[in-house]
Amino acid sequence: MAIDGSMLINGQARRGQGAHFTATEAATGQPIAAPVFASALPQDVNDAAEAARAAFDPFQAISLEARAALLDDMAQRIDALGGELTERAMAETGLPAARLEGERARTVGQLRMFAHHVRAGDWLDARIEPALPERQPPRRRLALQRVGLGPVAVFGASNFPLAFSVAGGDTAAALAAGCPVVVKAHPSHPGTSELVGRAVMAAVAAAGLPPGVFSLLVESGHQMGVALVQHPAIQAVGFTGSRNAGQALMRVAAARPQPIPVYAEMSSINPTLLLPAALAARPETLARDFVASLTLGSGQFCTNPGLLLALEGPGLDAFVGAASAAIADAPAGVMLNPQIAAAYERGAARECEVPGAQLLAQGQAAPARSRAALLRHSAAGLRASGHLPEEVFGPFGVLVVCADADEMIALLENLEGQLTATLHLDDADLPLARRLLPLLQRKVGRILANAFPTGVEVCDAMVHGGPYPATSDGRSTSVGTAAIERFLRPVCYDGLPDALLPAALQQANPLGLRRRVASRFSDAAA
């Protein structure tokens, strides 16, 4: 598929009239000469948003099967991009081919999972209270289903150029909910975005849907992204990126005449707790697996285990020695773009300057590459300095050694909301784990045991979310089928004749849904 630097607006490729820019080869920092991209102007934003507005009612009205078929077709078309997609994404992001092929499989699998979920229909939350004509006062038949919020603005993430980008989790969840999507491509992988965007646009056209169901905007900066969030047609925002950018979008959305929900995934240092028995039993294994997780993909995962907590005691010295050695062996890595590389250097330097910080080890150095690093603090030292480790996006870890469980708990209580927390534990650690669990449950969206958080399974039971500021809205997940709920709202149909009801709520139950009827679940007519 040819890319030429176009935006895709309302079913048409359109050349932007704003600032020109090119992609950058992540591994070298050199520009990728072709194509030249041209940024959106306000008219482009308006056209995309208005097209999405016009598409909303008809897109809501199509059958669940038609909606699912769109997602399946998107999956097939993205899969068919094959090596061309991998090659372009490798150049733009510096991520290796195997990772990108895996990410394409995840993206495609995610679309198919949502297609399956749409067909199943449980997410409609269909509820029926039969009429009670004899009651005083009589009750009309009441029926509830969930409907889409409206057009959704999706901001592609730098670190998942496929799975959290143009046809990533937010786009898949929004389309599954029947919400048209306007994507703002991440400027560090615009060619990857155009390739995927053209596949999505073709799927929308092949399905005979209104072309405003999907548009793709490009921009070298962020003004048009702000304009998109401000546009009155947009009813929700999905974003993955830095805390500053996410908070800025939250403010923009809250300041609209009609405030709208923002689902921003922003930052997390993913506390990883080495409980005493586990630490004593397998310090070297824990150290090796920790460093592997910390440095995976140059540490550019939202779930990177950036904060380790351990108690003074058996195994700690062995762990520190093995982890330091593994860090020292870690090769330097390519970062996603020069801005992220520079931010990593600044963040690492900032954390190293905190009083009491002891640099345990640094990874190998190489030109235009970033080095892993591991710091050590004592909990008492941190308390004295008033500092809490902050996310350094990249392969940067901080080990905090606590004198006892109370000190560990006090430190955790002071942490902000996180995506994940991990317990490494053996049977003898269960009492301490039980003490920690209520606290962790308040602080994070996913609690792991004896694993590392960098793998995120795409399934019904996943939560990739967490209390602020890990995300803007801890009531939601961006991964897994539960993500569809972020783009839905309930509507009650009170006494409507069957001829006016949506299929899900009709008396005969033509979709064969399992519905909540008079407080019990039933797939019968009602």
Next chain:
Amino acid sequence: MAIDGSMLINGQARRGQGAHFTATEAATGQPIAAPVFASALPQDVNDAAEAARAAFDPFQAISLEARAALLDDMAQRIDALGGELTERAMAETGLPAARLEGERARTVGQLRMFAHHVRAGDWLDARIEPALPERQPPRRRLALQRVGLGPVAVFGASNFPLAFSVAGGDTAAALAAGCPVVVKAHPSHPGTSELVGRAVMAAVAAAGLPPGVFSLLVESGHQMGVALVQHPAIQAVGFTGSRNAGQALMRVAAARPQPIPVYAEMSSINPTLLLPAALAARPETLARDFVASLTLGSGQFCTNPGLLLALEGPGLDAFVGAASAAIADAPAGVMLNPQIAAAYERGAARECEVPGAQLLAQGQAAPARSRAALLRHSAAGLRASGHLPEEVFGPFGVLVVCADADEMIALLENLEGQLTATLHLDDADLPLARRLLPLLQRKVGRILANAFPTGVEVCDAMVHGGPYPATSDGRSTSVGTAAIERFLRPVCYDGLPDALLPAALQQANPLGLRRRVASRFSDAAA
């Protein structure tokens, strides 16, 4: 039960040290001498919020049965307040005894409904993905449930002194979700609030729960309410009241270091559409039922049908004549408090001054009472003036006559989000109704046919909510079992040993829940 003007904080009655105030007899505007209430000070707010924080983990940890039993016991204790509660509420609100007894029954029924819902456990949304140890990479067992958000601040509503107040919908939903509640009593019914609050406090004590599960603050003004929303322990807000007050709380919550969700029900004019065939067939019946709904409880319902839309054509004149006559016959009504009465006069005068407004009829006048009123506009006239009718809280209706369906649709497209919309229709109106439905579905939380919206059934299928500015958050309802969801968030337990899992997610399924296991629903072990 004796009331003495105390607040109820962390299980103790406490005399406020802030400004003194008394309740006002709504029917006369005279102070009710005893008791004298004393407003909260910042220390009281802090004590209530910190007690709620301390209560959260233990309250989350009790069994569903224990949580349900608390709600049932609250219901019984509130019911037992009997005539004392009705008498005090009559004095403070001017609402008649039958209405207050009905509202008490609704409040008690609502608590019992949530008790039943808590026991059923579906709202936990338990999901399990079994381990796949043979897969590459292996998958750990993943399990998801929803947990409470944390302590909730609830603001009592003026117009439902029982059902949307101290132990009303938000309090019941929050406690059902395992969230401690700090109520800020509405200053126009502080005695009613104390009576109910003492019943709730006694139920919490009898259950042996941490006393911070429930606190009640009183204040003549609103500064302490703001301080409560700003308190870092508070994790969500439930509010029913004016748009200005709701928007102010939204801004306060968004400006916190950690923004929190606000569920504010704020304003609605509840468009009611008289479609041509229905209007031609039964203009007098529609007029009589409309005026009955408009003037019910002096029009002080969130779902009051303040905006009528009709097409020029058969039946319109008969409707106007009958509605005008019914309005003219409507007795003057007592408003909930002098501020609301004054705001009604101001709002009615403002709407009467809009160019093109024709005052069709006014209800009967009486000293210290408010008169019903019905205005008429043409859609063309409104378009020319650029005005859209706004909520006038009270028995105030505006009829807008449209030349054709396109004009009706254009006017509806310009309306803000609403709680409800109603269609009066006959079979011949179905094509027009079908055209209107997608629009109405975007604009409102509940669509009615051939009824009036002032009755709100408390059940699984109700939605009492709607897009902004009807509420702050159209993703939620404040009435019905679905209201529990506003105080929940999902948590994933990834590879946790059974010994650490909450009961809902344990392998043996000890609660006998219907869980989503590998994408199918099952109540078996998994």
